[in-house]
Amino acid sequence: MGTVFSNVNVWTPHCESTAPVDVRVEGGQIAAITSPGSAASPGDDVLDCAGMLALPGLINAHTHVAMALLRGCADDVPLHTWLEEHVWPIERMLTPDDVYWGSVLGLVEMVRAGTTQIVDMYFHVDAVGRAVRDVGLRANLSYGIVADSMDDVGRRELETAEGVVATWHGACGGRIRAAVAPHAVYSCGEDVLQAAAKLAGRYTVPIHTHLSEAEKEVDDWSNVHGVSPVATLERIGVLEVPTLAAHCVHVSEDDIERLAAHGVSVLHCPCSNAKLGNGVAPIAAMQRAGVNVALGTDGAASNNNLDLFREMRTAALLQKAIRRDANILSADAVLEMATENGARALGLATGTLAVGAPADVVVVDLECAHVQPIYDAQSALVYASHSDDVVDVMIDGAFVVREGNLMTVDEDEVRSEVKVRAGRLRDGMAHPGTAA
Amino acid sequence: MGTVFSNVNVWTPHCESTAPVDVRVEGGQIAAITSPGSAASPGDDVLDCAGMLALPGLINAHTHVAMALLRGCADDVPLHTWLEEHVWPIERMLTPDDVYWGSVLGLVEMVRAGTTQIVDMYFHVDAVGRAVRDVGLRANLSYGIVADSMDDVGRRELETAEGVVATWHGACGGRIRAAVAPHAVYSCGEDVLQAAAKLAGRYTVPIHTHLSEAEKEVDDWSNVHGVSPVATLERIGVLEVPTLAAHCVHVSEDDIERLAAHGVSVLHCPCSNAKLGNGVAPIAAMQRAGVNVALGTDGAASNNNLDLFREMRTAALLQKAIRRDANILSADAVLEMATENGARALGLATGTLAVGAPADVVVVDLECAHVQPIYDAQSALVYASHSDDVVDVMIDGAFVVREGNLMTVDEDEVRSEVKVRAGRLRDGMAHPGTAA
Numbered sequence: 001m002g003t004v005f006s007n008v009n010v011w012t013p014h015c016e017s018t019a020p021v022d023v024r025v026e027g028g029q030i031a032a033i034t035s036p037g038s039a040a041s042p043g044d045d046v047l048d049c050a051g052m053l054a055l056p057g058l059i060n061a062h063t064h065v066a067m068a069l070l071r072g073c074a075d076d077v078p079l080h081t082w083l084e085e086h087v088w089p090i091e092r093m094l095t096p097d098d099v100y101w102g103s104v105l106g107l108v109e110m111v112r113a114g115t116t117q118i119v120d121m122y123f124h125v126d127a128v129g130r131a132v133r134d135v136g137l138r139a140n141l142s143y144g145i146v147a148d149s150m151d152d153v154g155r156r157e158l159e160t161a162e163g164v165v166a167t168w169h170g171a172c173g174g175r176i177r178a179a180v181a182p183h184a185v186y187s188c189g190e191d192v193l194q195a196a197a198k199l200a201g202r203y204t205v206p207i208h209t210h211l212s213e214a215e216k217e218v219d220d221w222s223n224v225h226g227v228s229p230v231a232t233l234e235r236i237g238v239l240e241v242p243t244l245a246a247h248c249v250h251v252s253e254d255d256i257e258r259l260a261a262h263g264v265s266v267l268h269c270p271c272s273n274a275k276l277g278n279g280v281a282p283i284a285a286m287q288r289a290g291v292n293v294a295l296g297t298d299g300a301a302s303n304n305n306l307d308l309f310r311e312m313r314t315a316a317l318l319q320k321a322i323r324r325d326a327n328i329l330s331a332d333a334v335l336e337m338a339t340e341n342g343a344r345a346l347g348l349a350t351g352t353l354a355v356g357a358p359a360d361v362v363v364v365d366l367e368c369a370h371v372q373p374i375y376d377a378q379s380a381l382v383y384a385s386h387s388d389d390v391v392d393v394m395i396d397g398a399f400v401v402r403e404g405n406l407m408t409v410d411e412d413e414v415r416s417e418v419k420v421r422a423g424r425l426r427d428g429m430a431h432p433g434t435a436a
Numbered sequence: 437m438g439t440v441f442s443n444v445n446v447w448t449p450h451c452e453s454t455a456p457v458d459v460r461v462e463g464g465q466i467a468a469i470t471s472p473g474s475a476a477s478p479g480d481d482v483l484d485c486a487g488m489l490a491l492p493g494l495i496n497a498h499t500h501v502a503m504a505l506l507r508g509c510a511d512d513v514p515l516h517t518w519l520e521e522h523v524w525p526i527e528r529m530l531t532p533d534d535v536y537w538g539s540v541l542g543l544v545e546m547v548r549a550g551t552t553q554i555v556d557m558y559f560h561v562d563a564v565g566r567a568v569r570d571v572g573l574r575a576n577l578s579y580g581i582v583a584d585s586m587d588d589v590g591r592r593e594l595e596t597a598e599g600v601v602a603t604w605h606g607a608c609g610g611r612i613r614a615a616v617a618p619h620a621v622y623s624c625g626e627d628v629l630q631a632a633a634k635l636a637g638r639y640t641v642p643i644h645t646h647l648s649e650a651e652k653e654v655d656d657w658s659n660v661h662g663v664s665p666v667a668t669l670e671r672i673g674v675l676e677v678p679t680l681a682a683h684c685v686h687v688s689e690d691d692i693e694r695l696a697a698h699g700v701s702v703l704h705c706p707c708s709n710a711k712l713g714n715g716v717a718p719i720a721a722m723q724r725a726g727v728n729v730a731l732g733t734d735g736a737a738s739n740n741n742l743d744l745f746r747e748m749r750t751a752a753l754l755q756k757a758i759r760r761d762a763n764i765l766s767a768d769a770v771l772e773m774a775t776e777n778g779a780r781a782l783g784l785a786t787g788t789l790a791v792g793a794p795a796d797v798v799v800v801d802l803e804c805a806h807v808q809p810i811y812d813a814q815s816a817l818v819y820a821s822h823s824d825d826v827v828d829v830m831i832d833g834a835f836v837v838r839e840g841n842l843m844t845v846d847e848d849e850v851r852s853e854v855k856v857r858a859g860r861l862r863d864g865m866a867h868p869g870t871a872a
Contacts, residue, residue, distance in 0.1 A: 069809065071807075071808070071809065071811075071820060072809075072810065072811045072812050072815040072816055072819065072820060073811045075766070075767060075812065075815045075819060076752075076762060076763055076766040076767065077762055077763065078761070078762040078763070079762070082762070105805055105808065108805040109805040109806040112805065112806075113806070215760065271753060273757065274753035274754065274756050274757035275752070275753055275756055275762065275819070276756075276762050277756045277757070277759070277760050277761045277762030277763070277764075278757075278760065279757055279760050280757050280758075300820075303819070304815070304819040304820045305806055305819070305820055306806070307806060310746075310749075313746075314750060314753060316512075316711070317707060317710035317711055317750060317754075318710065318753075318754070318757060320710050320711055320712075320713045321709065321710035321713070321714075321715055321716050321754060321758070322716075322757070322758065323713070324651065324713050324714065324715050325514070325713045326512060326513055326514040326515070326518070326711065326712050326713030327512055327513065327514070327713070328713075330511075330512040331511060331512065367851060369541055369544040369545040369548065369847065369850065369851075370545040370548075370549070370741055370742070370743060370823075371507075372507070372541065372851060372854050372855070372858075373505065373507065373508075373854050373855060373857075373858030374508065374858075375507075375508045375509045375858070375862060376508050376511070379508040379511045379740070380508055380740075383508065383511060383711070383739070383740035383741070384507060384508060384736075384740045384741055386822060386823070386824055387806075387822070388822055388824035411805065414805065415803060415805075415808060418808050418809050419808070419809060421809075422808075422809030422810075422811070426811060
């Protein structure tokens with residue numbers, strides 16, 4: 001028995017349907033794409049998708065999903081104030097259960113918004129993994145390693161990182177995978193970065209790190225070390241391992257050449273980079289150099305949504321605004337960033353709606369007043385559609401959202417858990433040292 | 437008999453409620469704001485607004501609402517290509533009925549997104565006015581004058597503009613007002629601009645114009661005339677009349693001083709300016725100089741939404757990104773742009789939820805996964821809430837949206853009219869000269 005999205009328009013990388021089709025799913029894969037009314041076999045579950053558009057599940061290539069619990073805790077302040085005076089003090093208060101419920105909240109927001117797959121970095125990763133398992137997304141999980149050197153702290157950090165890979169890589173029938181995540185060059189010693197790369201190589205998983213996010217961070221590093229953070233990672237051999245590098249806002253032409261030469265995937269987070277005052281990454285130059293650029297939201301504490309529809313639109317607008325060029329980063333290019341480029345970064349076959357691909361399918365209603373009329377489907381998706389227009393979300397062949405209803409967790413319970421925990425954190429911020 | 441928004445949190449300029457209140461409306465005005473449960477009189481219509489937030493209706497200070505019919509007709513192209521090769525050829529095909537249905541579509545999108553008032557410039561303005569009357573918003577309407585000089589064409593253009601003021605200023609019980617709208621310095625001769633200012637003075641209505649939108653437009657003008665477009669408007673006396681100037685992306689410090697000295701309100705359209713590759717207006721400098729800056733979407737052909745929630749968020753992100761300063765344009769400041777600054781530009785008492793103010797009230801659900809938890813209400817509204825979270829919209833004391841249901845027009849009819857008309861325009865684009 002299969003599922004048929006019937007009479008649906010399709011957008012998939014490099015191929016926009018000019019007429020509606022039937023998309024049939026069976027055994028967790030796209031089984032057939034045929035003319036309308038022709039795909040259903042007896043016993044199939046058939047959804048009438050007239051007036052709707054199917055696209056591959058969106059891939060959020062860089063996030064800290066549990067930080068949904070910190071959404072709006074500190075706005076309109078720069079990166080270092082935000083981290084040191086707000087985020088880190090709150091994070092020290094987080095229990096594994098806080099991380100679980102924060103993750104569930106963020107995953108619910110994302111799946112309702114058509115995101116089927118995430119690349120995450122955080123701590124209490126077992127709690128993140130349980131949340132991913134329960135809500136039903138695909139994920140690449142990692143523990144953010146922070147250590148000056150491979151002393152006791154460094155060894156313990158690497159052990160924790162290895163534990164995440166050992167536990168979660170391949171879990172939930174392969175829906176969950178893992179990476180090794182040294183937090184950044186400025187928060188990890190050289191030997192720690194090298195040990196992380198070795199660990200990643202041993203498990204054949206990627207490195208996931210923050211790279212060249214703030215101007216001051218890059219300037220300070222370059223003043224002390226004489227070379228850029230990108231050049232440092234190259235010199236010490238980290239880029240020999242498949243690497244996912246979040247941000248890359250402040251990278252030179254030489255840095256971009258290095259990223260391209262080593263096949264590094266850049267995880268572009270335009271809203272977070274803008275909101276923290278870090279600027280706009282040179283995406284057009286990266287794409288000209290052949291760098292694979294995927295799209296991420298970063299955490300909700302610096303975004304403040306986990307919404308790839310908003311991220312796609314803002315990605316395009318920021319590039320056009322800063323380069324004063326309306327042609328840069330077309331709707332098609334930005335949709336590819338949010339789908340196939342994310343899959344390419346992870347070496348997975350998701351991010352497309354081709355026959356044989358994993359069945360991660362998102363169905364969007366195009367009939368709303370804010371989308372009509374439609375002259376061009378990809379323009380409608382990027383510039384006009386809202387995440388709230390998502391009607392159905394299938395991941396690995398199973399519905400996680402159907403006709404707007406979440407199928408996997410109880411949203412009332414999520415809300416109630418989140419409110420209690422946020423209240424405790426708020427009290428803890430007001431009276432440091434008193435929160436559990 | 438009145439209406440009570442009961443147990444609701446309130447955001448209004450310069451005053452965020454720290455606890456829920458009752459907001460009572462009677463006779464088209466805010467009659468009382470009191471403690472929860474205390475406001476209702478016998479016979480009142482009482483809405484339970486627990487978990488929701490009320491704010492003054494949002495004011496879209498610059499739009500061409502009928503262009504919703506052209507949404508997505510041409511994307512990822514620069515301003516002059518967009519205008520000359522796409523928009524103008526399509527606009528030449530528009531009938532008054534097209535303008536009516538395009539306007540209804542745009543107004544439905546806007547009111548569902550919490551916009552209660554618009555400042556519009558277009559042609560076939562009687563059709564726009566009928567749409568505003570039918571959907572139920574407040575509006576300032578104007579005819580976009582284009583004429584090289586006060587010859588036969590110029591006189592006819594001014595007559596049309598005067599007809600709009602005579603017909604619509606004060607219409608629908610004062611809900612509709614008017615302006616005189618010379619399109620721009622580059623599309624109107626000096627004598628036309630002066631005649632427009634004189635006409636505006638005679639009727640005591642503002643001038644509404646486009647000003648310094650594209651870099652090339654300003655450079656070309658300055659090369660020929662030796663002074664900027666802003667300086668030109670000052671020199672020929674136009675700025676003696678209250679003036680609403682859309683865009684002002686490419687303005688010098690001197691220009692900004694001139695705008696401030698003459699009390700010109702700038703209508704900031706960040707998404708359209710970005711999408712057309714025009715850049716980012718220097719809002720922080722304008723605000724430091726004391727210029728009143730209101731927020732607009734521009735038309736849906738260059739946005740492609742008419743959504744002040746998206747516009748508020750993008751306004752803040754663009755300023756922070758381009759100035760690399762996270763402190764610039766806080767959530768509060770951007771909410772003021774979308775409410776009180778719009779009202780100030782128009783000299784109206786809307787844009788606030790004070791006792792005695794006109795009853796333009798928007799109620800937003802804050803319980804959604806993408807908004808929770810709430811540490812700060814204005815941050816939630818600007819950075820996390822979606823326009824789809826709007827539940828109730830009251831304009832001039834009457835519900836236009838209630839519990840998500842549009843009360844004034846039939847959306848199925850709107851959709852069907854829009855599809856037929858867009859189809860005809862699409863055919864006309866493919867086969868110029870054949871469309872009626």
